[in-house]
Amino acid sequence: MVGAHRTDDPAWPGDVLARIEERRQEYVDLLIDYVSRPSVSASGEGVADVAHYIRDRMEAFGLDTRLIPTAGAPMVFGQRTGAGGPTLLLYGHYDVQPADPADGWTSDPFTPVIRDGRVYARGAADNKGQHLAQLLAVEAFLSCHGQLPCDVKVLLEGEEEIGSPRMPEFVAEHGDLLAADLVVVSDGPVDPSGRPMISLGVRGALGFELRATGANTELHSGHWGGVAPDPVWDLVQLLATMKDARGHVTIDGFYDEVQPLTAAEREALERLEIDVPAIKRDLGFDELAEPRERGVAERRVAWPTLTINGLHAGYDGPGLKSVLPREAVAKCDIRLVEAQRADDVFAKVSAHVKRHAPHVTVTRRGSMEPSRTPIDFPYLEPVRRAIVAAQGQEPVLWPGIGGSLPLYVFTKTLGVPTVQVPCGNADQSQHGPDENLTLDWFMAGIRTTAVLLAELGRHTDARPGPESS
Numbered sequence: 001m002v003g004a005h006r007t008d009d010p011a012w013p014g015d016v017l018a019r020i021e022e023r024r025q026e027y028v029d030l031l032i033d034y035v036s037r038p039s040v041s042a043s044g045e046g047v048a049d050v051a052h053y054i055r056d057r058m059e060a061f062g063l064d065t066r067l068i069p070t071a072g073a074p075m076v077f078g079q080r081t082g083a084g085g086p087t088l089l090l091y092g093h094y095d096v097q098p099a100d101p102a103d104g105w106t107s108d109p110f111t112p113v114i115r116d117g118r119v120y121a122r123g124a125a126d127n128k129g130q131h132l133a134q135l136l137a138v139e140a141f142l143s144c145h146g147q148l149p150c151d152v153k154v155l156l157e158g159e160e161e162i163g164s165p166r167m168p169e170f171v172a173e174h175g176d177l178l179a180a181d182l183v184v185v186s187d188g189p190v191d192p193s194g195r196p197m198i199s200l201g202v203r204g205a206l207g208f209e210l211r212a213t214g215a216n217t218e219l220h221s222g223h224w225g226g227v228a229p230d231p232v233w234d235l236v237q238l239l240a241t242m243k244d245a246r247g248h249v250t251i252d253g254f255y256d257e258v259q260p261l262t263a264a265e266r267e268a269l270e271r272l273e274i275d276v277p278a279i280k281r282d283l284g285f286d287e288l289a290e291p292r293e294r295g296v297a298e299r300r301v302a303w304p305t306l307t308i309n310g311l312h313a314g315y316d317g318p319g320l321k322s323v324l325p326r327e328a329v330a331k332c333d334i335r336l337v338e339a340q341r342a343d344d345v346f347a348k349v350s351a352h353v354k355r356h357a358p359h360v361t362v363t364r365r366g367s368m369e370p371s372r373t374p375i376d377f378p379y380l381e382p383v384r385r386a387i388v389a390a391q392g393q394e395p396v397l398w399p400g401i402g403g404s405l406p407l408y409v410f411t412k413t414l415g416v417p418t419v420q421v422p423c424g425n426a427d428q429s430q431h432g433p434d435e436n437l438t439l440d441w442f443m444a445g446i447r448t449t450a451v452l453l454a455e456l457g458r459h460t461d462a463r464p465g466p467e468s469s
């Protein structure tokens with residue numbers, strides 16, 4: 001699959017790819033060593049040690065590297081500049097999820113084992129194996145040529161699995177250090193089909209809680225029902241004013257900032273092969289949520305949602321209890337799409353609650369802005385070509401995915417186009433027991449980054465000129 005057909009191409013780093021193949025065992029050993037070291041951000045276990053460990057590795061690979069302290073886990077920053085051309089910024093995280101449920105693992109989560117061509121260990125795919133693959137491409141290039149074809153920067157954080165609390169401020173304060181032309185993030189699984197994928201965006205998220213209260217104690221529903229205020233009805237009626245039966249969110253101005261898909265984005269969505277009957281079968285439902293005519297991919301990429309994550313009130317024990325509850329609570333989240341802003345949408349939610357149920361309190365519970373890189377940005381083609389050349393398959397292009405990651409710190413705070421190019425098998429069991437990374441994907445990740453560096457090195461012309469800023 002390492003394409004002989006490209007040997008006439010100056011951007012095809014055949015010698016580097018040959019070096020990567022030669023060093024396969026050495027690279028796998030490095031992966032095993034890395035994932036044998038716990039770095040659990042939820043508990044703090046091993047995080048500082050692993051920050052030093054990967055800093056030392058990056059230094060040995062040929063990057064100028066340093067640890068930058070934050071109020072939490074340190075950032076690991078490395079760079080190799082001087083090559084000119086576009087600057088590639090690689091972002092990943094050296095922390096991992098806790099290993100629980102511990103009894104779900106076939107082997108110890110921090111004693112890596114290779115079975116059937118896969119490394120089983122916590123962090124193998126999420127995210128140590130994937131960013132190590134990127135770093136090893138840099139190592140392979142430098143060991144062959146003593147220089148890189150383009151400038152490379154690397155930022156690894158140690159708190160991604162607890163929500164990246166330091167990233168917004170860190171990136172805002174280190175704009176010069178992190179200045180780049182393209183950010184590539186290799187995290188998460190590839191397309192469910194098993195094909196490589198490129199994703200250009202993520203939705204944002206806004207959490208909030210609605211709390212309705214009645215009397216200062218629970219009451220007898222016969223004596224006091226119809227007399228004392230009923231917080232459960234208050235809350236249910238408020239919720240019913242927020243979304244209609246057609247799935248349309250009826251909060252004033254909710255869709256004001258939602259932008260229509262461009263023709264190119266719509267085309268990309270149409271090319272995605274989503275097996276809706278299989279989804280229904282797997283998840284055990286008969287019909288998609290309203291509006292039924294809207295495609296699944298379009299929903300995830302282009303439309304915001306309002307979900308009631310939890311609804312709590314009153315008696316839920318055996319039999320019946322004739323009680324009038326004193327309180328009702330709804331926990332909700334909104335997934336935001338490009339151009340919506342969490343502050344603005346929260347203000348609209350608050351205004352809606354004030355108008356329809358002034359006695360209900362609304363409390364904000366965290367948020368993250370959405371991120372979207374335009375589909376016509378200048379480096380999509382080099383990324384696509386690198387994947388095809390290194391993996392022998394055309395990637396699936398997602399204009400965005402439904403979930404949320406703090407990529408806006410790159411696209412919005414730094415103004416740099418950002419793509420997700422995962423190099424981890426679709427069945428990696430991310431966050432679950434028996435997390436694993438196939439050695440094929442690990443090696444594919446190294447090759448893909450190596451070809452990408454070469455592609456970027458000859459794509460100085462893709463860099464926007466001063467007049468087009």
Ligand SMILES: [Zn+2]
Pocket residue numbers: 097126161430431
């Ligand atoms: Zn994760």
